[in-house]
Amino acid sequence: TQLLEQSPQFLSIQEGENLTVYCNSSSVFSSLQWYRQEPGEGPVLLVTVVTGGEVKKLKRLTFQFGDARKDSSLHITAAQPGDTGLYLCAGGNSWRPNAGGTSYGKLTFGQGTILTVHP
Amino acid sequence: ETGVTQTPRHLVMGMTNKKSLKCEQHLGHNAMYWYKQSAKKPLELMFVYSLEERVENNSVPSRFSPECPNSSHLFLHLHTLQPEDSALYLCASSQDWDGSYEQYFGPGTRLTVT
Numbered sequence: 001t002q003l004l005e006q007s008p009q010f011l012s013i014q015e016g017e018n019l020t021v022y023c024n025s026s027s028v029f030s031s032l033q034w035y036r037q038e039p040g041e042g043p044v045l046l047v048t049v050v051t052g053g054e055v056k057k058l059k060r061l062t063f064q065f066g067d068a069r070k071d072s073s074l075h076i077t078a079a080q081p082g083d084t085g086l087y088l089c090a091g092g093n094s095w096r097p098n099a100g101g102t103s104y105g106k107l108t109f110g111q112g113t114i115l116t117v118h119p
Numbered sequence: 120e121t122g123v124t125q126t127p128r129h130l131v132m133g134m135t136n137k138k139s140l141k142c143e144q145h146l147g148h149n150a151m152y153w154y155k156q157s158a159k160k161p162l163e164l165m166f167v168y169s170l171e172e173r174v175e176n177n178s179v180p181s182r183f184s185p186e187c188p189n190s191s192h193l194f195l196h197l198h199t200l201q202p203e204d205s206a207l208y209l210c211a212s213s214q215d216w217d218g219s220y221e222q223y224f225g226p227g228t229r230l231t232v233t
Contacts (some may be wrong), residue, residue: 005160029218030219031218031219032224033221035224040229041211041226041227041229042123042125042209042211042222042225042227043162043209044224045221046224047220048221064163081128088162090162090222091218092217092218092219092220093218093219094217094218094219106164106167107162107164107218107222109162110161111159111160
């Protein structure tokens with residue numbers, strides 16, 4: 001069974017501060033996705049990283065995929081109240097012949113990081 | 120309408136009721152999913168449909184019954200639920216049933232079982 005551990009689970013910071021959320025696993029993933037979810041809504045896809053060592057930037061958000069494709073991080077610079085929400089990482093695997101099982105059809109989700117940015 | 124839509128957004132039902140959740144995707148995707156999201160737990164995958172065929176059933180109790188009449192619509196039929204079934208039920212779709220494809224979520228149905 002593949003597991004993804006996110007840390008921290010809760011983060012409460014002031015506007016303007018920087019923060020990093022981590023997503024770690026002992027398993028290799030072919031892709032890793034980050035989502036943000038606001039209360040009462042479904043998760044919204046922020047980014048997908050697929051190459052070991054890949055770095056993607058989305059305005060003040062920087063996403064990195066570990067070289068071994070087992071971990072990822074999300075760094076937010078100068079956080080704003082609008083960044084408040086639940087951040088989820090999810091690892092996926094492409095179909096491989098003779099891999100066995102059906103794990104390639106699933107996304108494995110971390111438990112999420114609840115971020116609160118105070119004005 | 121664009122993306123993935125779900126109705127109703129909120130549902131309160133008694134343990135003896137029968138209700139259905141509806142999901143519709145306007146993305147031309149081939150795979151659709153039902154997830155359960157409870158407080159302090161990771162998203163739990165319930166069912167996966169690929170080209171209208173169920174390909175995954177994650178040991179979900181029979182009081183939850185999915186239906187996929189076509190690749191754009193997915194239903195979750197509910198009957199004799201328990202209070203612990205109260206949660207946010209999310210529908211998602213992806214291009215195909217493969218973990219390398221991005222999943223797009225609907226806004227969810229907040230279900231309360233009384």
